[in-house]
Amino acid sequence: MASDQLRYKMKSNHKLEQWAEKEVKRNIHTMIVNIDNDNYVAFGKYYLSLSQQSVTVYNLSGDLIGEFANKRTAISWCVADNKNMLSLAQNIKNLDRKKNLLSADIHCRKSLADRSRQSGFNEMVLTKLQTKIEQHVMVDRELEKCLNLAKYIQLRGFQNEIARTSGH
Numbered sequence: 001m002a003s004d005q006l007r008y009k010m011k012s013n014h015k016l017e018q019w020a021e022k023e024v025k026r027n028i029h030t031m032i033v034n035i036d037n038d039n040y041v042a043f044g045k046y047y048l049s050l051s052q053q054s055v056t057v058y059n060l061s062g063d064l065i066g067e068f069a070n071k072r073t074a075i076s077w078c079v080a081d082n083k084n085m086l087s088l089a090q091n092i093k094n095l096d097r098k099k100n101l102l103s104a105d106i107h108c109r110k111s112l113a114d115r116s117r118q119s120g121f122n123e124m125v126l127t128k129l130q131t132k133i134e135q136h137v138m139v140d141r142e143l144e145k146c147l148n149l150a151k152y153i154q155l156r157g158f159q160n161e162i163a164r165t166s167g168h
Helices: 002-030 073-081 084-116 120-167
Strands: 033-037 039-042 044-049 055-059 063-068
Touching: 002 055, 039 073, 044 073, 063 073, 063 084, 073 084, 073 120, 084 120
Parallel strands: none
Antiparallel strands: 033 039, 039 044, 044 055, 055 063
């Protein structure tokens, strides 16, 4: 009796696995799949590799596409590129790079000012930094707008896909 139940359960699990595999293959173009803690496949086209400092995006052939500051920015780029919104994708990549460069420059100059023993030099460096900080804020705002647009595009796509597959 117990062996019949076990066989039935194993057969059911096998059928469920087959169904799940078929559905994943059929819908991979709409999915973002976590392969393990630090790696994702997005839309069946992009491979994302997370490190502590950045997220690197490759195509599935292994060619480097870009490096981004974080997962949100990388996924947003993938969404824009996948939806063929190449201008948005390029803006995300450029703004992310510009923000990272400004952040590094600000950090470096602040460290230089902090190490200085001359108060005049320290003040001069901090005064000049104000322009960089303002640029950083502006770039951050523009990047945030692009990321929100990509999020909207992705959510709209999911809603369209749900409506299409649910028969509404």
